[in-house]
Amino acid sequence: MQRLIQMLSALAALALPWCLLAGPARADNPCRQSVVIYLDVSGSMYEQGYMSTPAWSKGRKVTLMENTVHFLETQLLAADSLALRPGDTLTLRGFYSKVDNLAGPIRDYNPGLHAAAIASEAKDRLDFNRDGQYDLADALPQANPKGRENAFLAPRPEARPDRQGAGRDYVLETDFVNVVEDMVNKFRETPLGSGGPQGYEKLVFIILTDGGQENLATQELFKQKIREAGELMKARLDEGMVQVHFFGVVATNRGAYLRLHHRQDVSFDFKEHLHATLGQVDMAAASLDQINAILAQRAERIEIEQAPEPRYKYPEPPAAGEPRPAASASGTIVAPLNLVNHSCRGLTLQEVRCVIYRSPGAVGKAAGPPAGRTPLDNFVYPAGRALGGRASINYFDNLEVSYQRHLEPGRYQLDLVPVSKELGQGARKTVDLEVPQPPAPPEEPFDLPVYLLGLAVLAGLAGLVWHFTRKPGS
Numbered sequence: 001m002q003r004l005i006q007m008l009s010a011l012a013a014l015a016l017p018w019c020l021l022a023g024p025a026r027a028d029n030p031c032r033q034s035v036v037i038y039l040d041v042s043g044s045m046y047e048q049g050y051m052s053t054p055a056w057s058k059g060r061k062v063t064l065m066e067n068t069v070h071f072l073e074t075q076l077l078a079a080d081s082l083a084l085r086p087g088d089t090l091t092l093r094g095f096y097s098k099v100d101n102l103a104g105p106i107r108d109y110n111p112g113l114h115a116a117a118i119a120s121e122a123k124d125r126l127d128f129n130r131d132g133q134y135d136l137a138d139a140l141p142q143a144n145p146k147g148r149e150n151a152f153l154a155p156r157p158e159a160r161p162d163r164q165g166a167g168r169d170y171v172l173e174t175d176f177v178n179v180v181e182d183m184v185n186k187f188r189e190t191p192l193g194s195g196g197p198q199g200y201e202k203l204v205f206i207i208l209t210d211g212g213q214e215n216l217a218t219q220e221l222f223k224q225k226i227r228e229a230g231e232l233m234k235a236r237l238d239e240g241m242v243q244v245h246f247f248g249v250v251a252t253n254r255g256a257y258l259r260l261h262h263r264q265d266v267s268f269d270f271k272e273h274l275h276a277t278l279g280q281v282d283m284a285a286a287s288l289d290q291i292n293a294i295l296a297q298r299a300e301r302i303e304i305e306q307a308p309e310p311r312y313k314y315p316e317p318p319a320a321g322e323p324r325p326a327a328s329a330s331g332t333i334v335a336p337l338n339l340v341n342h343s344c345r346g347l348t349l350q351e352v353r354c355v356i357y358r359s360p361g362a363v364g365k366a367a368g369p370p371a372g373r374t375p376l377d378n379f380v381y382p383a384g385r386a387l388g389g390r391a392s393i394n395y396f397d398n399l400e401v402s403y404q405r406h407l408e409p410g411r412y413q414l415d416l417v418p419v420s421k422e423l424g425q426g427a428r429k430t431v432d433l434e435v436p437q438p439p440a441p442p443e444e445p446f447d448l449p450v451y452l453l454g455l456a457v458l459a460g461l462a463g464l465v466w467h468f469t470r471k472p473g474s
Contacts, residue, residue, distance in 0.1 A: 031344035031389065033202040034091075034190050035084040035109075036183070037076075039068065039102060040209035040249070041094040041126060041152050042174045044256035050210070052251035052284040064251045065126070067283035068208055071249075073119035075288045076206070079111040082295040082423075083206060083245075085345070086110055091186075092118055094125070097171035097215065099178045100151035102126075154178075173214035176266050179207070180225045183244075183274075187233055192241045201344050203236070205244045205274075210257045212264030223269065230273030237275050243298045244276035251284045292422075300343035301420040302387055304429040305396075310335040310414060312407060312435045333379075333403045333433065335414060341387040341395045348421040349385040352401045354378065359411035359432065373413060379403040407435045 044050065045065040053061050056070060076083050077090075084090060092103040103121035106114050153170040183205055191199045213222050236242040246267050248257040257280070270276035279294040313332040333356070341347050357373035381401040388394040401416075412433040418426040 031085065031087070031201050033084060033088040033204055034186070034200045035088050035204045035206065036091045036093060036186050037072070037206045037208065038093050038095055038099070038179055038182075039072070039122070040096075040174065040207075040211060041065070041102075042096045042211055042214075043172060044210055047256075050251055050255050052254070054251075054284040064210060064249065064255060064283060067251055068249055069119055069122055069126075071281070071283050071286050072122075072208070073115050075286055075291055077111060077115040077118060078288055080292075081111075081288060082292045082299060084109060084204070089200070090114070090118065092122055093182060094122075094152050095174075095176075095179050095182075096152040097154040097173060097175045097178070098152050099182045171215060173216075174209075174211040175215040175218055175222075176213050177215075177218045177222045177225055180222065180229050184225075184229050184232060187229075187236075187242065192236060201241070203242045205242075207244070207246045207270070207276075208249055209247070210249050210255045212257075212261075213266050214264060219263070222266070226266075226269050226273045233274065240298070240300070242274075244270060244274040245295060245298070246270045246276040246278050247294075248278075248280045249283050250280065252282065293424075296423050299423050300341075300347075301423050301426040302339055302341050302347050302349045302418050303426045304337050304416060304418055305340040306338040307416060307429045307431045308336045308338070310431055310433045312433060314438050330404045330406045331435075333405060333407075333414070334400060335402070335416060335431065336398065336400045337416065337418075337429075339385070339387060339397045339399055339418065342390055344389045344391065346386060346388045346392070347423070349383045349387065349397075349399075350419045350421040351383050352381045352399070353417045353419060353425075354381065354401070354403055355415040356403075356405070356433075357413045357415070359413045376412075377405055379405075409435050409437050411435075 045068070046063045050064045051061045052064075052067065053059060054067060054070075056074075062070075072092075075081065079086075086109060088109045089105055089107045090109045091101070091105040093099055094102040102125050103118045106118065150170075153172070154175070156169055156171055186205075187203060190203045192203060193199060193201070213219050230237070233242050237244075248267065249255065250257050267276070267278050271278055277294060277297045279291075281291065311334050313334055315331060333354075335354070337352070339349060355378045356376045358376060359373070381403065383399065383401070385397060385399060386394075387397050412435065414431050414433055416429045416431065420426060
């Protein structure tokens with residue numbers, strides 16, 4: 001019996017690490033994303049000319065590489081970052097002339113537990129000489145007595161005849177061919193929208209680089225590879241299930257990214273073929289708000305699915321005995337909206353913004369361009385309405401927004417824009433508004449006592465006139 005217990009204990013000990021590793025991947029989380037970050041570890045990230053003294057370094061000059069790793073840990077991977085959410089899977093990859101792993105993958109990501117761990121693992125991989133600094137020069141064979149292999153440098157196809165050191169045996173130019181090929185591999189191995197516990201809602205690629213395509217020998221191959229990647233991922237890119245964010249990194253307005261030749265700049269290739277959002281980030285002063293504003297461009301928001309015909313309500317007529325309002329009294333624009341949240345997670349509708357225009361033509365032409373319209377006013381309706389994610393029963397809602405304004409009879413158009421909390425504006429919805437003629441003023445009611453009093457007054461006046469105008473003796 002004791003031996004059986006020992007065997008079961010041993011089996012449990014062997015199974016525990018597997019359960020810890022595989023358990024989160026099997027968690028039932030329909031909103032889970034796979035986030036892959038590509039970090040440029042090329043030579044210019046360490047150059048003396050691109051060093052800066054950010055506030056966090058307490059007066060110490062740091063390289064762009066160290067600045068970027070700090071930004072990664074404290075901003076991009078923070079709890080409030082839109083880059084990834086708790087429960088996601090995170091992988092950090094490094095690239096120069098080759099791509100290799102820097103940290104992860106971490107499944108069931110928790111910012112409080114894993115942000116610092118990811119940065120620490122990356123620092124360890126980049127500190128080739130174990131001297132507390134990550135400097136690519138340490139990784140070259142002639143400067144690397146400890147013999148740690150640099151997994152981010154590709155050997156040259158053939159030795160250069162004029163080589164003057166072992167470093168010449170390696171390709172020391174940034175090459176995005178391998179980045180694109182790695183992205184394709186990640187796409188093929190990531191189940192998207194499968195509906196099961198192993199599937200992911202999205203595959204998100206984030207590229208942090210200070211350079212471009214430096215390896216001129218593979219420039220045409222890069223163009224071919226990224227075009228093929230766009231064709232392969234097209235359906236998922238159009239659905240938003242694959243997203244790409246490309247960030248050029250600099251430090252206090254210095255960096256190789258600002259000096260790229262147009263042939264080297266690959267950012268627009270990523271935008272054209274992979275629908276990438278583009279941004280430039282100053283690592284010496286980067287903030288989470290800045291990075292979130294760029295990432296929010298691709299985030300789902302609460303949208304206006306339909307906007308049934310709005311109407312204009314004139315003020316209620318005054319009650320009997322009350323004074324009539326001025327002719328220019330404000331009426332009410334009432335716009336019913338059907339709202340929908342296509343996001344996987346719950347969102348809050350912060351407000352609905354409205355701009356009103358005088359219509360240039362007949363009602364029914366709202367889909368036309370805004371040219372020729374005259375803006376009259378803008379309004380904000382504070383909503384504060386929560387909608388669940390698309391898998392919940394309350395992902396759809398009806399809302400009636402209203403704005404006070406006096407309008408003359410005629411044709412108008414409303415531009416209605418929903419604003420999701422922390423994510424900004426959704427798509428604009430343009431609708432027609434017909435303001436009818438105001439209702440006729442109500443007739444004064446018949447007041448019998450006043451009428452009788454009037455008759456009595458008139459009779460009295462008639463009697464007085466008769467008395468003073470009659471002849472004496474008559």
